[in-house]
Amino acid sequence: MSISPSAHASPSGPHPITSVRSVAIAVADLPVARGFYRDLWQLDLVEEERGRSWFGSGCPSNYIVKLRQNDVAGIELTTFDVRDRAGVDALFERVARSGAQIIREPGDRPELGGGYSCAFFDCDGRALELATEVEQRAHRPVERGESRPKFISHVVFNTTDVNRTVAWYGEVLGFKISDWLQDFFCFMRTGSWHHIIAFAKSKHTSLNHVSFELNGIDEFMRGTGRIMRAGVQPLWGPGRHGAGDNTYSYFQEPSSGFVMEYTTELIQIDEEHGWTPKVWGTMPEEQDQWGTANAFDELILAKMTPASDPVLWTPPRA
Numbered sequence: 001m002s003i004s005p006s007a008h009a010s011p012s013g014p015h016p017i018t019s020v021r022s023v024a025i026a027v028a029d030l031p032v033a034r035g036f037y038r039d040l041w042q043l044d045l046v047e048e049e050r051g052r053s054w055f056g057s058g059c060p061s062n063y064i065v066k067l068r069q070n071d072v073a074g075i076e077l078t079t080f081d082v083r084d085r086a087g088v089d090a091l092f093e094r095v096a097r098s099g100a101q102i103i104r105e106p107g108d109r110p111e112l113g114g115g116y117s118c119a120f121f122d123c124d125g126r127a128l129e130l131a132t133e134v135e136q137r138a139h140r141p142v143e144r145g146e147s148r149p150k151f152i153s154h155v156v157f158n159t160t161d162v163n164r165t166v167a168w169y170g171e172v173l174g175f176k177i178s179d180w181l182q183d184f185f186c187f188m189r190t191g192s193w194h195h196i197i198a199f200a201k202s203k204h205t206s207l208n209h210v211s212f213e214l215n216g217i218d219e220f221m222r223g224t225g226r227i228m229r230a231g232v233q234p235l236w237g238p239g240r241h242g243a244g245d246n247t248y249s250y251f252q253e254p255s256s257g258f259v260m261e262y263t264t265e266l267i268q269i270d271e272e273h274g275w276t277p278k279v280w281g282t283m284p285e286e287q288d289q290w291g292t293a294n295a296f297d298e299l300i301l302a303k304m305t306p307a308s309d310p311v312l313w314t315p316p317r318a
Contacts, residue, residue: 016087
């Protein structure tokens with residue numbers, strides 16, 4: 001497989017998108033999901049009202065996960081942090097020129113914390129938001145040895161046409177390709193982190209997993225062990241990936257069935273010295289450098305590739 005390290009050009013200067021700010025998740029049983037994210041996953045319940053709950057973490061973002069009671073589970077909105085209004089406006093122009101379906105033009109953000117944002121559907125029908133100037137919250141930083149997440153590391157989505165989706169994110173939003181896993185899984189970045197989003201080829205268009213950053217290896221293992229002591233076994237892990245070099249422990253959230261990951265030590269790319277994307281294989285030592293994780297099998301694959309998301313092409317509810 002041939003890859004160009006500059007397959008898709010980013011806007012000049014630092015990329016406007018800095019990170020994944022938050023995900024909004026529709027769940028079938030809000031009390032069960034709320035208990036998972038608060039008690040097991042160790043997020044901070046910052047607000048709840050009318051069938052919705054917002055959770056923060058050890059970072060200034062006012063929330064990183066929003067839950068909403070719904071008849072069916074789905075990913076209602078993925079929000080990216082953008083440096084400033086000029087970045088939101090510039091990216092929105094690219095989105096509009098691409099012919100993407102617009103949900104909201106740039107303006108006041110109708111979500112908790114306000115700010116300035118726009119929203120639209122990507123080529124697969126996922127609702128995306130680009131946001132800036134969102135209110136921050138008083139938070140308690142993660143202390144050494146504390147096994148609670150700092151922020152969302154990355155989000156991985158399943159797509160029926162990985163090449164088309166990768167091209168769309170590159171051409172429209174300016175993401176760069178970091179690495180591939182054979183020809184069916186692509187890691188993409190906007191800054192120094194190896195990836196903040198990735199796409200896996202699948203029969204369905206759905207969430208693969210959401211990954212949360214822990215403070216370090218010790219905190220990652222403490223978090224994995226804490227959840228295991230509560231009687232919840234990892235779907236896959238703990239281990240250390242080849243691509244990205246990050247650690248992983250994957251667990252399944254009981255209400256939505258979505259897979260959530262604890263991770264840490266994702267590599268950072270020094271653009272000044274160049275980066276050549278690599279095509280990784282699926283040998284055991286490439287999937288798990290440590291050799292500590294259970295073997296990846298069809299059961300794990302089925303959990304990470306659920307049926308197509310029923311809220312695709314559906315504008316998110318505030």
